[in-house]
Amino acid sequence: xxxxxxxxxxxxxxxxxxxxxxxxxxxxxxxxxxxxxxxxxxxxxxxxxxxxxxxxxxxxxxxxxxxxxxxxxxxxxxxxxxxxxxxxxxxxxxxxxxxxxxxxxxxxxxxxxxxxxxxxxxxxxxxxxxxxxxxxxxxxxxxxxxxxxxxxxxxxxxxxxxxxxxxxxxxxxxxxxxxxxxxxxxxxxxxxxxxxxxxxxxxxxxxxxxxxxxxxxxxxxxxxxxxxxxxxxxxxxxxxxxxxxxxxxxxxxxxxxxxxxxxxxxxxxxxxxxxxxxxxxxxxxxxxxxxxxxxxxxxxxxxxxxxxxxxxxxxxxxxxxxxxxxxxxxxxxxxxxxxxxxxxxxxxxxxxxxxxxxxxxxxxxxxxxxxxxxxxxxxxxxxxxxxxxxxxxxxxxxxxxxxxxxxxxxxxxxxxxxxxxxxxxxxxxxxxxxxxxxxxxxxxxxxxxxxxxxxxxxxxxxxxxxxxxxxxxxxxxxxxxxxxxxxxxxxxxxxxxxxxxxxxxxxxxxxxxxxxxxxxxxxxxxxxxxxxxxxxxxxxxxxxxxx
Amino acid sequence: xxxxxxxxxxxxxxxxxxxxxxxxxxxxxxxxxxxxxxxxxxxxxxxxxxxxxxxxxxxxxxxxxxxxxxxxxxxxxxxxxxxxxxxxxxxxxxxxxxxxxxxxxxxxxxxxxxxxxxxxxxxxxxxxxxxxxxxxxxxxxxxxxxxxxxxxxxxxxxxxxxxxxxxxxxxxxxxxxxxxxxxxxxxxxxxxxxxxxxxxxxxxxxxxxxxxxxxxxxxxxxxxxxxxxxxxxxxxxxxxxxxxxxxxxxx
Numbered sequence: 007x008x009x010x011x012x013x014x015x016x017x018x019x020x021x022x023x024x025x026x027x028x029x030x031x032x033x034x035x036x037x038x039x040x041x042x043x044x045x046x047x048x049x050x051x052x053x054x055x056x057x058x059x060x061x062x063x064x065x066x067x068x069x070x071x072x073x074x075x076x077x078x079x080x081x082x083x084x085x086x087x088x089x090x091x092x093x094x095x096x097x098x099x100x101x102x103x104x105x106x107x108x109x110x111x112x113x114x115x116x117x118x119x120x121x122x123x124x125x126x127x128x129x130x131x132x133x134x135x136x137x138x139x140x141x142x143x144x145x146x147x148x149x150x151x152x153x154x155x156x157x158x159x160x161x162x163x164x165x166x167x168x169x170x171x172x173x174x175x176x177x178x179x180x181x182x183x184x185x186x187x188x189x190x191x192x193x194x195x196x197x198x199x200x201x202x203x204x205x206x207x208x209x210x211x212x213x214x215x216x217x218x219x220x221x222x223x224x225x226x227x228x229x230x231x232x233x234x235x236x237x238x239x240x241x242x243x244x245x246x247x248x249x250x251x252x253x254x255x256x257x258x259x260x261x262x263x264x265x266x267x268x269x270x271x272x273x274x275x276x277x278x279x280x281x282x283x284x285x286x287x288x289x290x291x292x293x294x295x296x297x298x299x300x301x302x303x304x305x306x307x308x309x310x311x312x313x314x315x316x317x318x319x320x321x322x323x324x325x326x327x328x329x330x331x332x333x334x335x336x337x338x339x340x341x342x343x344x345x346x347x348x349x350x351x352x353x354x355x356x357x358x359x360x361x362x363x364x365x366x367x368x369x370x371x372x373x374x375x376x377x378x379x380x381x382x383x384x385x386x387x388x389x390x391x392x393x394x395x396x397x398x399x400x401x402x403x404x405x406x407x408x409x410x411x412x413x414x415x416x417x418x419x420x421x422x423x424x425x426x427x428x429x430x431x432x433x434x435x436x437x438x439x440x441x442x443x444x445x446x447x448x449x450x451x452x453x454x455x456x457x458x459x460x461x462x463x464x465x466x467x468x469x470x471x472x473x474x475x476x477x478x479x480x481x482x483x484x485x486x487x488x489x490x491x492x493x494x495x496x497x498x499x500x501x502x503x504x505x506x507x508x509x510x511x512x513x514x515x516x517x518x519x520x521x522x523x524x525x526x527x528x529x530x531x532x533x534x535x536x537x538x539x540x541x542x543x544x545x546x547x548x549x550x551x552x553x
Numbered sequence: 554x555x556x557x558x559x560x561x562x563x564x565x566x567x568x569x570x571x572x573x574x575x576x577x578x579x580x581x582x583x584x585x586x587x588x589x590x591x592x593x594x595x596x597x598x599x600x601x602x603x604x605x606x607x608x609x610x611x612x613x614x615x616x617x618x619x620x621x622x623x624x625x626x627x628x629x630x631x632x633x634x635x636x637x638x639x640x641x642x643x644x645x646x647x648x649x650x651x652x653x654x655x656x657x658x659x660x661x662x663x664x665x666x667x668x669x670x671x672x673x674x675x676x677x678x679x680x681x682x683x684x685x686x687x688x689x690x691x692x693x694x695x696x697x698x699x700x701x702x703x704x705x706x707x708x709x710x711x712x713x714x715x716x717x718x719x720x721x722x723x724x725x726x727x728x729x730x731x732x733x734x735x736x737x738x739x740x741x742x743x744x745x746x747x748x749x750x751x752x753x754x755x756x757x758x759x760x761x762x763x764x765x766x767x768x769x770x771x772x773x774x775x776x777x778x779x780x781x782x783x784x785x786x787x788x789x790x791x792x793x794x795x796x797x798x799x800x801x802x803x804x
Contacts, residue, residue, distance in 0.1 A: 115684075203643055203682060315663040316651050316701075324655030328644065335643040397641040402605060404656050405628035475605060552604065552624040 012131065016138035019118065020049045023109055023139070026116045051142045058148030062101075063155050069094055070159035076168045083169040087160060088257040091177050095184045095254050098152045100219040102188035103195070108338070109144050110196025119292055129293040136292065140189075153181045173257060180253040183273050187253070190280035197287040203335045216341030221348065252276050321406065325414035326421065332393045333422070339393045340422075346386035347423045350379045351430050368438040369522055370512050372448050373529050375434055377508030379427040380452035381536065384459025385504060387419035391467055394478045402475035402553050408468045412548035416457070416464035416540070424456040447526070454533040459504050461540025466496055469547040507532060556581050556706045556737020557602060557631075562611035564597050564761075572597050572608070573761040581705075584728055584738040586748040589758035590789050595710065595741045596636055598758075602708045602739070603628045615706050629657065632704035636711045638691035642684025646675065646694055649683050653698045661701045669700045672723040689715030696724060707731060707738045713747055725751050745781050755781075759789045 069090045076083035113119060113136065122132045140146050160177065163169045195212075202208045246265065248258030253276075255269035319327065333340045354375050394401070401411065431452045435445040470493050471478065511532070515525045557579040564572035572594040579585040589595050600606040601613045604624025613620055620627035641649055654661065661669075670676055673693040678686055683694060692715045699707065707728070713721050728751055732738050742748050748755060749769045757765040757772075765772060765788055769781060776784050 200685075203684075316647060316654060316661065316666055318651060318655045318658075318660045321656055321658070324652050328641070328648070328652045331648060332641065332643050397639075397643075400639040400641070403603060403628065403633060403635070403639060404653075405625045406656060407625060552628075 012134050012138050013142075015122070015127075015131075015135040016143055017049050019113070019122070019135060019139040020054070020143035022116075022118055022121075023112045023144070024049070026112055026118075049143050051147070054143050054145050055148040058145045059151040062148060062151040065097065066094065066152050066155040067159075070156040073156075073163055073169075074159050076163055077166050083163055084173055084257075084260075087163075087169055087173050087177065088254065090156065091180060091257065092251070092254045094152055094156060095180055096222060098149060098181070098184050099188045100222045101152070102149055102185060103192045103215075104219055105145055105149070106140060106189055106192025107196040109140055110193050111199035114197055114291055115199045133288065133292060149185070157181075172260065176256050176260070177254075179270075180257070180273070183253045183277050186277045187280045190277070190284035193284040194280065194287045197291045202337060206334075209334060209337050212337035213341045213344070216338050217344055217348065220341060220345040221352065224345075224349065224352070321410060322414050322417065325406075325410065326418045329390050329393065329414065329418040330421070332397070333390070333418070336393055339389050343386045343389040343419070343422060344426075346389075347379075347383045347426045350382040351427075354378055355430070355434060367516055369444065370516050370525065372431070372435040372438055372444060373451075373515075373525060374508055374512035376431045376448040376451040377455060377512065377529060377532065378505065379431055380424075380455025380533070381459045381504035381508060383423040383427040384419065384456045384461075385463050385501060386423050387415050387460050387464045388467055390415040390418045390464075391471070391478050392480060396477045398478040399475045404553075406553055407550045408471075408548040408553055409544060409550055411471075411553055412461070412464040412468040412544055415468070416460040416544075419460045419464065420457050423460075424453050427456055428452045451529055451533045455504075455536050458533065458536030458538075458540040459500070462500055462536065462543050463497075465540065465543035465547040466493070466500065469493075471553070504536075556583075556616060557708065557739050558614045559598065559601070560612050560614075562598070562601065562608045562613060564594070564601075564606065564608050571761050574611070575758070575761070575763055577756060577763065579737045579739045581735050581737050582732055583753045584732045584740065584751050586752035586755045587739065587741040587758060588743075588745070588748060588755060588785055589741070593758045593789070594761040595758060599633065599635075599708050599710045599739070599741065602631050602706075603633050630704065630706050632699040632702055632707045632709075634692075634695050634699055634709045634712065636714065638688065638695050640683045640691050640694065642682065644683055646679045646681060646683055646686075649694060650698055650701065654701060657702050659702050661703075666701060669697050672700075672727070673697055673720050674717065687715075689717065689720075692716065693720055696720075700727060705736050707736060707740070709738075709740045711742060712740045713742050713744055721747065745785065749781055757785060757788050764788045 072081065072086050073083060073090055075081050076086060119132070119136075122135065127135075157174065157178065160169060160174050164171050164174050198208065202212050244258045245262070246259070249255045249265045249269035250272065251258065251269075253273045255272065256266045259265035259269055318324075333343070357371075391398075428449045432445050432449045435441070435448045439445070511528060512525070515528075520528070557577075559575050559577040562572055562575045563570060571592075575594070575598060577585075577587075577598070587595050587598070597606055601608055602615055602620055604620035604627050607621040615627050616630045618626045618630060620631075641652075644652065650666075670679060673696060675690065675693055675697060678690055678694075683691060686694065696709075696712075699709075709728075712724060712728075716724065725747060728738050728740065732753070740751070752769060754766065754768055755772055756763055765775065765784070767775075772781060772784055773779060776787070
C-alpha cells in the first residue's frame with residue numbers, strides 16, 4: 007500500500023516537474039521525460055530510462071573498447087582502465103548534475119514541495135517520494151548504464167589476467183562515490199534556485215557550471231584521446247599528484263599505499279561534505295517549507311519608493327533590457343546560448359593555431375573564423391525566445407508587432423554573442439597575422455554576420471510562434487506536420503548556409519587560386535548579403551502583424 | 554461615441570457558442586460591472602477588447618477602433634487586466650513596471666509612482682522578484698501598471714480577486730474617480746457588494762447571453778426590491794434544488 011502510494015506520488019511529481027519545467031524558463035533538452043506535441047506528459051519507469059540506458063551503454067561500451075584490446079594487444083590495461091574510467095566518471099558527474107539540479111530546482115521553485123506538504127504525508131514520505139521520482143521516473147536508473155558495460159568488459163579483462171582485481175574494485179568504488187557526490191551536490195545546488203535568481207555571484211557560478219557541463223558533453227568524443235595524451239605526458243606527476251583527483255585518484259597512485267589511502271580519504275571527505283550539505287538543505291527547504299527557507303535565504307533588495315523613480319526607455323531597448331535581465335537570472339538558458347558561441351570557438355581555434363597552417367593559410371584561416379564564428383553565434387537567438395517561458399503570455403497583450411519582437415530578440419542575441427565572437431576572431435587574427443588592418447576587417451565581418459544571422463534566425467522563429475497567447479519553449483512551434491517540416495527545412499537551410507558557406511569558401515579559395523583581395527570581396531559580399539537577408543526577413547517574415 | 558461597444562457579438566469554441574449575440578456599450582464616464590458565473594463568457598468578451606479573441610459575428614469597438622482589425626491600436630487604448638496575473642517571475646517589481654511603461658511610452662512622475670505603490674500596499678514588495686509575490690500581490694502589481702499608465706478605457710477581469718480590504722478600497726475609489734474624469738470602465742467581479750458600490754450599470758450574463766441589465770436599483774426593482782444576490786442567483790440557474798443538495802452534503 008505504502009509502496010504503491012510512494013510510486014504514485016513520485017510518478018505524478020515527475021509529471022508535474024516535467025510539465026512545469028517545459029512551461030517555465032527551466033525547460034531544457036536534458037529532461038529525460040518527453041512531452042508530446044499535444045502537451046501531454048507520459049511517465050513510466052521504462053520510458054524514462056530506456057533511451058538513456060541505450061545511449062549511455064553505447065558510450066560506456068565505446069570507452070571500454072581500448073580496454074578490451076588489452077587481451078590481445080600490447081596495451082597497458084591498468085593505465086587504459088584508469089583513463090577511460092576517469093572520462094566516464096566525468097561524464098557521469100556532469101550528467102547526474104544536469105538531471106538532479108533542474109529537477110530539484112523546479113520542485114522547489116514551483117512550490118511542488120508545498121503542494122506535497124498539504125497532503126497528509128510525513129516528512130519521510132515526502133522525501134521518499136521525491137527520491138523515488140528522481141531515481142526511477144527522472145532517468146536516474148539509466149545513469150548506471152554509464153558504467154555497466156565498462157565494468158563487464160573490465161571484469162572480463164581482469165579474469166583474463168590483464169588487469170589486477172584491485173583496479174576493478176577501486177573503479178567500482180569511484181563510480182559509486184561519483185553518484186553519491188553528484189546526486190548530493192545536485193540536490194543542494196537545486197535547492198538554492200531561489201537564491202540563484204537573486205545573487206549575481208551564484209548566477210555567474212551557475213552559468214559557468216552549466217557551460218562546462220555542455221562542453222564536457224561535446225568534448226566526450228575526444229575525451230579519451232585527450233586524456234590518454236595527457237596521462238602519457240603527465241605520468242610522473244600523476245603518480246603523486248594524481249591522488250588529488252577526486253574518486254579516481256587511487257587508480258593513479260595504487261603502487262603507493264599511503265597516497266592511495268590519502269586519495270581514498272579525500273574522496274570520502276568530498277562525498278561526506280556533499281551528503282551533509284544535501285541533508286541540511288533537504289531539512290531546511292524540503293521539510294521546513296520552501297517559502298520559509300527562501301525568504302530566509304534570499305535578502306530582498308530595499309527600494310525607497312519615495313526616492314526611486316522608474317527608468318522608462320524606448321520600446322526596443324526596453325524589450326532588450328528585459329531579455330538581458332531574464333537571461334542573467336536563468337543561468338542554464340544563458341549557458342545554452344553561450345555554448346553556441348563557445349562551440350565554434352573550440353571547433354576552430356585549435357586548428358587555427360596549429361603551426362602547420364600558420365605559415366601558408368593564416369589569412370584564409372582568419373577569414374574562415376570570422377565568417378564561421380559570426381554566422382554560428384548569430385544562430386543562438388532562439389534561446390532569447392525560450393527564456394520568456396510563461397512570461398510570453400504577457401507579450402500577446404501588449405501593443406507590439408512581430409517585427410518588434412524579432413528585432414529585440416536579435417539585438418539581445420547580438421549584444422551577448424557578438425562581443426565574444428569578435429574578441430576571439432580579433433585575438434586569433436592578431437596572433438596569426440599580426441596585422442591590425444586585417445584584424446579590424448575580420449572583426450567587422452564577424453559583427454556583420456552575427457547581426458545578419460541573428461536577425462534572420464529571429465525573424466524565422468517569430469514567424470513560427472503560436473498565434474494565440476502561449477508560453478514559449480522548444481515546444482511552442484505551431485502548425486501542421488507539413489508546416490513544421492517546411493519550417494524546420496528553412497531553419498536547417500539557414501544553419502547550413504551559415505556554417506557551410508564559410509567552410510567551403512575559405513577552404514577552397516586558396517586552392518582555386520582566389521587572391522586575398524578577391525576572397526575579401528566575396529566575404530564582404532557574403533556578410534552584407536546576410537545582413538540584407540536578415541533585414542528582409544524581419545520585414546517579410548516577422549512583419550507589422552500584432553503578436 | 555461609447556468607450557467600449559459590443560454589437561451582436563458571437564463567439565464559438567469547438568463549435569459551441571460561448572458568447573451569444575451580446576450587445577453592450579460602456580459610455581465614457583460610466584462604470585459598468587459585468588456579473589456572471591464562471592464560464593459565462595465574461596473573460597471572452599473582455600479579451601475581445603484588445604483583439605486577443607476575435608468574434609465570429611458582430612463587432613467590438615474601443616474608442617472607435619475595432620480590436621479585431623487593429624489590435625495594436627486597441628491595446629494602446631485599453632487598460633486590460635486579465636483574471637490570471639501575466640507577469641515575468643524573474644523580474645523585480647520595478648523592472649516589470651519599467652518594462653510595461655516603456656512599451657506604452659509612459660513616464661509617470663516619481664510622486665505618482667510612490668502614490669500608486671502606497672495605495673496598493675506594495676511598498677515592502679517593490680524590490681522583490683515578481684515570482685516571490687503572492688497571487689494577490691501579483692494582481693496588485695498588474696493593477697499598479699495600469700494605474701501608472703492611466704488609460705482612458707479600462708477593462709478589468711475579476712478586478713478585486715485576491716485583493717485585501719485596503720487595496721480593494723483603493724481600486725474602487727480609483728475606478729470611480731476614473732469614470733468621473735471621463736473614462737469608460739468595464740469590470741467583472743464575483744463580489745456583489747463591490748459591484749453595487751461602484752457600478753453605474755450592472756449587466757448579468759449567463760451562458761453567453763445577457764439576461765439582465767440596469768442600474769443596481771433597476772435590477773432590484775425587477776423582483777420587488779429583493780437583494781441583488783437573490784436576483785443574480787435566480788437569473789443564473791442557482792435553483793432551490795441546488796440549495797437543498799448543498800444542505801444535504803453538509804449533513
